[in-house]
Amino acid sequence: MIKLIDLNKQYVTRSKTVHAVDHVNLHIRKGDIYGIVGYSGAGKSSLLRCINLLERPTSGQVIVNGTDLTKLPKKNLRIARQKIGMIFQHFNLLSSKTAAENVAFNLKAAGVKEPAIPGRVKELLELVGLADKADHYPSQLSGGQKQRVGIARALSNNPDVLLCDEATSALDPKTTESILKLLKEINQKLSLTIVLITHEMEVVKEICNRVAVMENGKIIEEGDTYSIFAAPQQPLTRDFIDKVLQYKLPERLLERSRGVIVNILFRESKAEEAIVSEVLKSCGVTGNILHGKIEYIQDKPMGFFIMELTGPDTEIRKAIEMLTDRTAGVEVLRNVL
Structure with a gap:
């Protein structure tokens, strides 16, 4: 055209x-x-x-x-x-x-x-x-x-x-x-x-x-x-x-955290599935949501959760590996392990 x-x-x-x-x-x-x-x-x-x-x-x-x-x-x-x-x-x-x-x-x-x-x-x-x-x-x-x-x-x-x-x-x-x-x-x-x-x-x-x-x-x-x-x-x-998406987390929350803070990215159908709760439950890890958002672009969902993960070190690592495999990616924002 x-x-x-x-x-x-x-x-x-x-x-x-x-x-x-x-x-x-x-x-x-x-x-x-x-x-x-x-x-x-x-x-x-x-x-x-x-x-x-x-x-x-x-x-x-x-x-x-x-x-x-x-x-x-x-x-x-x-x-x-x-x-x-x-x-x-x-x-x-x-x-x-x-x-x-x-x-x-x-x-x-x-x-x-x-x-x-x-x-x-x-x-x-x-x-x-x-x-x-x-x-x-x-x-x-x-x-x-x-x-x-x-x-x-x-x-x-x-x-x-x-x-x-x-x-x-x-x-x-x-x-x-x-x-x-x-x-x-x-x-x-x-x-x-x-x-x-x-x-x-x-x-x-x-x-x-x-x-x-x-x-x-x-x-x-x-x-x-x-x-x-x-x-x-x-x-x-x-x-x-x-x-638009406002990914950034206030610095004070990062400083106060006692766990591992991760940014979990979701794309298309995975943004509408209960992936996080299933993974955390299977690993015995607690997740505290600090920030999150789902946007629809061309009617397709895209989202992220910034979470503080607490629990046994080995289980947190396992949870991060599983989330990385099942989502669009995991970025570790703060790691105390």
Whole structure:
């Protein structure tokens, strides 16, 4: 669906050349909800804007539906862009126009004939749950409602691709949840490919089936979302995931412990089984849960328990060996044996 081949974007200033996008290769499949995550300055916004050539790459190829956009003349590029919708962090609505007029504006700009516009506007506002807000101006709408208008506007030309530029960053957590739910519904109903950039791994966890992690203009890690969460390879990726899963235990608990403290990891079906209780019972070891969490990523469970194990030394070692065999792994955080 979307292929980025050796993509580069440089900005030249008086003092230096900034490599905002540095030799990026990505393949985004049709129907993906693809997340691109990174901190500010990582290059993710530049990368996103290269996909529809709002930013023209310094070099490389941007292939969408088999067409290399970088080789199109201006007229053909304008037509191709109509199949790539975009929503923005700060909505970018026309303040002097109502919700319906904001959506209609895009239709008129695309050359849709006047008689067809009202029906299409009504259909789009119903799709995003704003049928009753058609005559409201942006100043009369909440942040979430403004973003819904932005989504309706981006969908006006029946795009194949929807680009989301930090679409939820300006929203509170509850509204973010509702917008992500809407995007997922749109993805499923319209078979739409969604590319979403964010600095929040929580957003990726909730909606994306694949994710790429960016740092200094480069893709440093890429894969399906569950695998990235289950076994992150890069320190930056682990940093993002730690903020979601919160593995760390307060130092005071480690210092006060009189037993062995272990972090037991669970993946997929094993996260829903009574493995720990069975192992501890068979070894005669007591387990005190200090911290634990189960998350569902792409409807598959992932979890961990941080436990203090007490009992005979030999039985604790045996329990750790059995847990290592039957779970996704055991990390010893403190060992007094």
